[in-house]
Amino acid sequence: MKLVSWNVNGLRACMKKGFKEFFNEMNADLFAIQETKMQEEQKTFDFEGYHEFWNCADKKGYSGTLIYSKQKPLNVVYGIDGSKYNDEGRIITLEFKNFFFVTAYVPNSQRSLARLDYRMEFEDDFRAYLKKLDSLKPVIMCGDLNVAHREIDLTNPKNNEKNAGFTIEERRKYQSLLDEGFTDSYRYLHPEKVEYSWWSYMFNARKRNIGWRIDYFVISNKLRGQLNDSIIHTQTEGSDHCPISLDIEVS
Structure with missing residues (x-):
């Protein structure tokens, strides 16, 4: 199966910058999107052959997730257990015969870490939810996790140790997820490779490749043997994030 994830930072804007062509x-088989920044009823586009599942934030123009799936899932859950975090449209789960597919847009801790406490609560709730799913069948989770795990995952680690996305608190929460039976697919296949998935719009960061790897495909450890490739599509533009993809033998 080929799976794709992309934080588009506004789907309507990205549509004008090559999204349809890349799609x-x-x-x-599955294409997950974060930061749609729109309501489903605002869309003026369709992709033939796909079922679509939207989780839109209550606040218009903010957050939001979306999954396109060729195969109709057995079940769909929005948020955690169908309720929590749906106000910001952050999580969608599709259940298939042999696995769960989850996409998430993890809250940014924001400047001055104003939302760090909220982020920590989200991390604990989300980890417990993924563990529960994993006890039933394997999980493939993807999205913008808003954390660079290790120093190799961003250009200037020393200068960002107290900044959102690279605080010790956020990195420990991500490590806790891995310790609970999950694998960072990209880092598993490419232990020392340096690539990024997000660049600031300021200071020509993308042109200078001053970036962060904060977009992930995380899989249950039991799926490691079925993993073929995990790719960061660094040359694909249209957002401040680039897409990532996963090639895995699961159906």
């Missing part, structure tokens, strides 16, 4: 080129 069609990838021909993915």
Whole structure:
């Protein structure tokens, strides 16, 4: 199966910057999107052959997740257990015969870490939820997790140790998820490779490749043997994030 994840930072804007062409080129079995920044009823586009599942934030123009799936899932859950975090449209789960597919847009801790406490609560709730799913069948989770795990995952680690996305608190929460039976697919296949998935719009950061790896495919450890490739599509533009994809033998 080919799976894709992309924080588009506004789907309507990204549509004007090559999203449709990339979507069609990838021909993915599952395509997850974060930061749609729109309501479903605002869409003026469709992709033939796909079922679509939207979780839109209550606040218009903010957050939001979306999954396109060629196969109709057995079940769909929005938020955690169908309720928590739906006000910001942060999580969608699709259940298939042999696995769960989850996409998430993890809250940013924001400047001055104003939302760090909220982020920590989210992390604990989300980890417990993924563990529960994993006890039933394997999990493939993807999205913008808003954390660079290790120093190799961003350009200037020393200068960012107290900044959102690289605080010790956020990095420990991500490590806790891995310790509970999950694998960072990209880092598992590419232990020392340096690539990024997000660049600031300021200071020509993308052109200078001053970036962060904060977009992930995380899989249950039991799926490691079925993993073929985990790719960061660094050359694909259209957002301040680039897409990532996963090639895995699961159906």
